[in-house]
Amino acid sequence: MYKVFSFVSILIFLSGGLEGLFVDAREEEKNIRYKNELTLDFPVAKINNKVIYDEVEKKNVTLYQYISDKGFPVYYSRNVSTGVCYDNQCKQLNITLYWNPTGRYLGFELPEKEFLSKDDHVPFTEEEYIRLNKLLSDPKLPLGDFTYNQIAAKNKAALYSVDGVSGATSKDVLEYVIKGSAYTTYTIYELVYGATQSEVESWTNQVLTDEFLEDILTESPYQDKLWVIDLIQGRLSYFSQSRDIVLDLMKSDDFSLAEKSLNSLIAEDLMDEEVQIKLMGEFHDFDFGMKSRTLSLLKNANYISPKVVEILNDDIEDMEVPIIAAILDIYKAKGIKDSKTIAAARKISDSDNRYLAKKAEDYIQMLNQ
Template sequence: MNLLRFTLSTGEELRYFKVATIGGDYPQNQVSSIAYKDTLTDDSLFLVQSQAGIPLHYFKLITTEVCFERECRLLNIRVYWNITGRYLGFELPAGEFLSKRDHEPFSSEEYERLNDLLANPNLPLGNISFEALIETPAPDSVDAVSGATTTDVAKMVVKGAAYTTYTLWNILHGPSRERVAGLTEKQLTPELIDLILHSPDISDRVWALNRIDPKNTLSPKLSTSIMAFIVGDDFYLAYTAVRAITAAHLRAEALQLALFGAYPVASHSIQSMIISKLTEAPYLSPVLISRSRSLLGTLNGKQLGDILKWYAHHGVNDLETGQAVAEILKNENRFISRQAYTFLKKMNSFDAGITAALAAYEQK
């Protein structure tokens, strides 16, 4: 792969865009562009970055023929990706336009529809050939490109511009998309990941969470961003954020305390994940154990069971914890008190108070 640099051209253009991963208006003189050249395909993918080296987006210049009724015109368009590989938008040079059959230019509504279709990664346009999109005309009729689209496919293309829709969608969601993501992955730093975690698009945030370095300590900014997701309203973001935390990250006492601090306000499912994740920690902070003890009397049966299993896994058997669990033996809910009893029996404490509490429970 050869690395080339070039300067962006200026001029009025027709532009349709979705929300950017990293927002902000960057004047022309505050960005630079790098072209990644594939010598096998003679195809270039351009990265636009800020003066500080922050990647902003990628684009590719597309020049191809679009044919209708055996007549062709050259399509000149620039397509854009966000740095996570997500579709960003398209741009036409001044005087250029997209057209349908009979060379009728797109309306504003049709440009908007194309923009929405290209932004949808779930269209099945990558799994079928273009010929399958249309009702092929008779052999002596006009070429297949001008055939009518089928009823199902009409929902996936701009009417009268099936080929244009199909071609652009496959360019945007084909190998170039993976290449974009791969190029960004090579540039990831904790600072860049944190920027992506603040994207207005949830798929960007999930993308960044799934690429957090599993081996090195999390920066304070990353820890704060992750914890905000865990206590947030979006379950999938919270789920992905908890999964992004590793045993290596949990070497940091501050992260252990922050993660358990989210426990009281998290949803029930996320609470179970938090305790399961803390089970993976290489050790438990004494401060964490102390804080968890203060919650024992407020927990329901499922929550108590999770935490007692967590204690058992880490060999938590100090006197203060044993005494706190012994208090639960007085709970009228037999399911709850029985879990405390089972834990204490395995703990095998010689403390007189705990032994007396167990004997009293057994006589009930």
């Protein structure tokens, strides 16, 4: 069953995920609108705007920022009015594009009575609008790697035989465009993932707060969580609430999310002993790569908590050889010399693995200097 909500008071959408068709509340005046999932579904309380330069349209345009009553950006939009030209003919593209505050494509809307068309002005079908929205939702689509000359028709015959694409590239391009509207698809995709997307991300970055980040990390779709974790790398000390959430996400069953959360830490974050303790609380459950990353952070930290050393010494002999060697390197570099660490190193120095034995001997020798 569809859920009704509004972008702003005059725009009422029917939400249906990737294939959600937006319909104006006035049944007799239907607008063509499609949307994806919002980062955070907050009511809009205010609209800001700024002038930016668009590299596709080659002119200054206005970007709108829709703000919640908490002061958080909910989404962004901009109106597009540009010519889509090929085969010495042009047709006007009038469309409004929407982005989430993370820069993720949100959807599109056409003005009242406007429609997208193919060759000879044949309107898009509903299935083609759905497919267009799905194509635009994929930031990894190789469509952006093609050039104008590969997309635009060379002549009328080419237009009809290969959908406005030169024969050499038509099969590749047709996989990523609406048939009969290759250059329109290409132009919209370039608009979605061009300069405006970067402006959206930059504007959101300027208004970050701990509360806003916390909401995204706990309530937003998966791809938005990843975006935020990347964004705050090296800045966790400024966002204490978000830092704790990121540390908890390292325990996630989703490997990509857990690894990215760990990789967001820098050595300076480990100046806080609490961060070190939380990090080491998960150490024994980490895979090899995450253990290696953790030890690299510790080696570059200015201080290592005695509690961390205690955790590292637990079962050290049963760890992978490269991990044991890395721990011994940390002990040597940091001059760790408590009795339990020394005892652990002496056991390793008797190992049949000459590489590890040499590492332990080097550490013990350093203590005697």
